[in-house]
Amino acid sequence: MKKRKIVLVTGMSGAGKTSAMAVLEDMGYHCIDRFPSFLIDNLVNEIHSGKTVGFDNVALSVTAKDFDIFYQTFKNMDAEVIVLFLDASKEQLLLRYKYNRRNHPLVVAGLANGLEEAIDAEIKEFSAIKSSATIIIDTTFLTAQNLTSRIQRFFSIEGKRTLTLSFISFGYRKGLPRDADLVFDVRFLNNPYWEESLRAQTGNDPAVYSYVINDEKTQEFLKHIESFLDYAFEKYVEESKHLLTIAIGCTGGQHRSVSVVNWLYDHYRKDYTAFKDHRDVVEVKHD
Incomplete structure (x- = not known):
């Protein structure tokens, strides 16, 4: 029996997680954004039950704070767990936030006093997670089309999981x-x-x-x-x-x-x- 595939999408804010999730959804993954970690047992039971259509291939957008609980829980399941880490250079992230005039999540949450401080904090926060990622995509020089193409290559549901x-x-x-x-x-x-x-x-x-x-x-x-x-x-x-x-x-x-x-x-x-x-x-x- 083919194993379920669970993709944990994580990485730097502004590096393309939202875009990655949109591509995975178009490819047939059941995508869940900001799922509450305290409800993870309910999600696992739902996936195990097989009652919900489309739960054979799941992608979740996960924050650094919740990553460990999601990762350890799914690793104990009979599933293929893939960690997709989206990254970009600090300079490029600064440019993207200034161009889009968005607030960084850590600034909104009051955990950083400014954009540069927030990016530095995330780099430190994600260091351990990045080192254990299955696939790292650096979007510094990638267009939206390039990113889409890479995700389609690496996460084809029909494709066999080889190197x-x-x-x-x-x-x-x-x-x-x-x-x-x-x-x-x-x-x-x-x-x-x-x-x-x-x-x-x-x-x-x-x-x-x-x-x-x-x-x-x-x-x-x-x-x-x-x-x-x-x-x-x-x-x-x-x-x-x-x-x-x-x-x-x-x-x-x-x-x-x-x-x-x-x-x-x-x-x-x-x-x-x-x-x-x-x-x-x-x-x-x-x-």
Whole structure:
């Protein structure tokens, strides 16, 4: 019998929990926001009874204060419990609140004197929860469409729960992807930027891809990284990890990192559920 799936949606205020819950609801999850923790036994009994239609897949938006009671209770059920943590940089959260002219929940509750103090308090409050999260999505650089796409990938009800690989190319000029589990620097590879005919193209173009991937130095690198990733993926599967984000970086995120991510994606998608994102290709013109 297929296990029930329970998703605990938590994370920083302003990082996209409401949007995530809306996507999950559209996907067929029974979504519950701000369910009172003192009624959790009633909810568990309802889920166990099987009388309520749609309770096979449940998503709950949970605060830091109530997280432990929900997590421990559901872990003792015969269900697959997934913790989705939504995060964003402090700078981005400040911008979102100022742009939307909303009050932070901790300010409204009188637990913080201002927006920055409230965000700092939440960062501290969520530190332990974040470290134990099943899936972390950093929305700092994500559009609403990007967030929707990622949630649909990771939480498909029909999809089998195996290790999902997310390959991301990026440019060091714009900083590391904050949600990366593994980061590899490929700035030592020969750079197509210095070939005038390739400069305006990206690793998505056959000429650039061929230049990068067929180079002897890249071939040696791919041999070593494939050996490491094969071992790492096997161990992550043993630890029941749901999502692994592998980031490949070059100077601007246009040529080398894009080519390598495309190679890795094509190589591993035969055996794993795999996705790829090229974070900086649109915005960056030079590598």
